[in-house]
Amino acid sequence: MAEEEFDVIVLGMGPGGEDAAGRLAEAGLRVAAVESGLVGGECPYWGCIPSKMMVRAADLLAEGRRIPGIAGDSIVSPNWSWVAERIRDTTDDWDDKAAAGRFTDRGGHLVRGFGRITAPGEVTVADRVLKARKGIVIATGSQASVPPVEGLAATPYWTNHEAIETDVLPESLVVLGGGAIGAELAQVFARFGSRVTVVEAMDRLLTVEEPEAGELIERVFADDGIEVRLNAKAERVSHGDRGFAVELGDGSRATGDRLLVATGRRCDLAALGVGAVGLDESAKFIETDGRMRAAEGVWALGDVTGKGAFTHVSMYQADIVVRDLLGEPVHEAEYQAVPRVTFTDPEIGAVGLTEAKARERGLPVRTASTLIPSSSRGWIHKAGNEGFIKLVADGDILVGATSAGPNGGEVLSMLTLAVQERVTINRLKHMIYAFPTFHRAVEAALKGL
Ligand SMILES: Cc1cc2nc3c(=O)[nH]c(=O)nc-3n(C[C@H](O)[C@H](O)[C@H](O)COP(=O)(O)OP(=O)(O)OC[C@H]3O[C@@H](n4cnc5c(N)ncnc54)[C@H](O)[C@@H]3O)c2cc1C
Numbered sequence: 001m002a003e004e005e006f007d008v009i010v011l012g013m014g015p016g017g018e019d020a021a022g023r024l025a026e027a028g029l030r031v032a033a034v035e036s037g038l039v040g041g042e043c044p045y046w047g048c049i050p051s052k053m054m055v056r057a058a059d060l061l062a063e064g065r066r067i068p069g070i071a072g073d074s075i076v077s078p079n080w081s082w083v084a085e086r087i088r089d090t091t092d093d094w095d096d097k098a099a100a101g102r103f104t105d106r107g108g109h110l111v112r113g114f115g116r117i118t119a120p121g122e123v124t125v126a127d128r129v130l131k132a133r134k135g136i137v138i139a140t141g142s143q144a145s146v147p148p149v150e151g152l153a154a155t156p157y158w159t160n161h162e163a164i165e166t167d168v169l170p171e172s173l174v175v176l177g178g179g180a181i182g183a184e185l186a187q188v189f190a191r192f193g194s195r196v197t198v199v200e201a202m203d204r205l206l207t208v209e210e211p212e213a214g215e216l217i218e219r220v221f222a223d224d225g226i227e228v229r230l231n232a233k234a235e236r237v238s239h240g241d242r243g244f245a246v247e248l249g250d251g252s253r254a255t256g257d258r259l260l261v262a263t264g265r266r267c268d269l270a271a272l273g274v275g276a277v278g279l280d281e282s283a284k285f286i287e288t289d290g291r292m293r294a295a296e297g298v299w300a301l302g303d304v305t306g307k308g309a310f311t312h313v314s315m316y317q318a319d320i321v322v323r324d325l326l327g328e329p330v331h332e333a334e335y336q337a338v339p340r341v342t343f344t345d346p347e348i349g350a351v352g353l354t355e356a357k358a359r360e361r362g363l364p365v366r367t368a369s370t371l372i373p374s375s376s377r378g379w380i381h382k383a384g385n386e387g388f389i390k391l392v393a394d395g396d397i398l399v400g401a402t403s404a405g406p407n408g409g410e411v412l413s414m415l416t417l418a419v420q421e422r423v424t425i426n427r428l429k430h431m432i433y434a435f436p437t438f439h440r441a442v443e444a445a446l447k448g449l
């Protein structure tokens with residue numbers, strides 16, 4: 001077997017791996033990046049970017065439909081081919097030549113194939129053995145987790161990959177899972193005209209967020225014509241000439257031309273061979289310290305660390321890894337203010353702890369909420385103005401907040417700052433909030449505390 005020496009080996013070229021590998025190569029290190037799929041990973045090809053292009057298109061349709069009663073008449077005729085074409089164009093038809101070139105132009109060595117850690121400082125890719133003098137960075141992300149439902153594996157179900165790649169709008173769609181992926185895509189397809197059923201095992205949508213968020217999205221989905229089945233566990237799946245049939249625990253069934261499985265993500269640490277560097281291969285994620293070090297000569301970043309499956313978390317951690325490897329000053333990772341935005345309409349922005357999580361920690365929690373439709377901007381909007389602000393306080397400090405509404409993800413930024421920097425509620429109350437903005441609702445909620 002050929003043996004090749006590098007300073008650093010980066011396993012996986014998703015957003016975090018790509019950033020780290022490129023910066024380390026540019027800094028003059030000899031870097032090998034191993035990628036089994038496309039350079040760029042999930043986010044640009046099957047995740048954030050194309051899904052938000054779909055969301056943008058669906059939001060435009062919804063806005064067009066809100067014209068009557070406010071601005072005139074409207075006839076909205078959705079055409080999926082514009083969306084499919086824009087995504088095909090942006091992903092270069094799922095070709096990573098440009099991204100790979102950006103890395104090699106910075107002096108990096110791209111190794112195509114699946115990498116496995118075979119010894120400390122050693123990664124094997126097919127018949128190539130790569131050696132790392134300084135360290136290995138594990139940035140292998142996550143993949144769709146498919147539940148062991150009887151019959152499912154034998155059917156041509158979709159994961160996010162097929163849903164993003166589709167040129168054809170399904171006439172009907174069953175979405176298994178009402179989390180971020182399921183909710184965003186269910187609304188997109190419904191607004192383009194698919195008959196959509198969401199099947200969720202728990203008692204509400206967006207289970208990791210405040211219950212009010214799930215209830216709000218359920219109400220909006222009803223207006224979008226989406227059927228939501230809660231407390232519904234899929235027991236059996238079959239597929240035939242008439243599409244998919246999903247049999248549920250209560251004896252009912254959901255049917256559709258297509259079935260999208262959006263039931264979470266998983267990491268396969270055994271396939272990565274992390275046991276070779278003393279890590280637990282049966283764990284769900286790789287534990288790291290504040291410098292993203294997982295073992296001697298091993299760093300981890302991104303979805304594989306379990307600190308939030310978000311591109312911004314992966315990029316944040318990549319910066320720490322790069323600084324640590326280059327011997328630069330490092331501000332250790334902190335996660336008390338990880339922002340998250342589900343890009344449904346209304347958007348659900350959230351940061352820090354939900355009320356339930358704060359209570360689980362035994363904090364003496366106080367909460368307050370205000371509704372967006374009764375805020376000045378919400379009232380002016382008249383339609384498409386659903387939402388709320390919810391604040392979770394521990395004493396005089398905000399430890400969590402939800403900003404649901406039009407631009408809920410943007411309004412979140414000031415709440416993220418407050419949670420991150422522990423700005424006191426008293427200080428926040430004495431700030432001036434521009435009129436008539438959506439974020440003025442934050443001031444109203446603060447008064448409730
Ligand atoms: C539909 C959808 C929408 C999303 N929307 C958003 C959003 O709006 N905002 C947001 O912040 N996040 C969003 N996410 C999540 C975001 O895409 C991920 O958090 C992000 O891509 C994770 O980055 P990562 O660096 O961990 O690696 P990933 O993007 O997961 O990439 C890892 C790469 O490693 C490669 N790989 C894995 N194992 C090996 C191996 N052994 N050898 C070689 N290569 C390997 C894979 O092929 C892959 O290319 C979305 C995800 C999905 C699925």
Ligand SMILES: NC(=O)c1ccc[n+]([C@@H]2O[C@H](COP(=O)([O-])OP(=O)(O)OC[C@H]3O[C@@H](n4cnc5c(N)ncnc54)[C@H](O)[C@@H]3O)[C@@H](O)[C@H]2O)c1
Binds near residue numbers: 179263308342
């Ligand atoms: N806007 C964003 O930032 C964004 C968008 C999409 C995805 N993501 C990231 O990707 C991650 C994965 O998203 P996801 O939606 O796949 O996962 P998720 O964990 O958010 O939601 C999965 C849902 O599926 C349900 N479920 C699990 N098994 C089921 C079954 N057998 N039958 C019915 N329901 C079942 C769960 O109860 C849960 O509500 C998210 O946690 C998020 O970090 C982010």
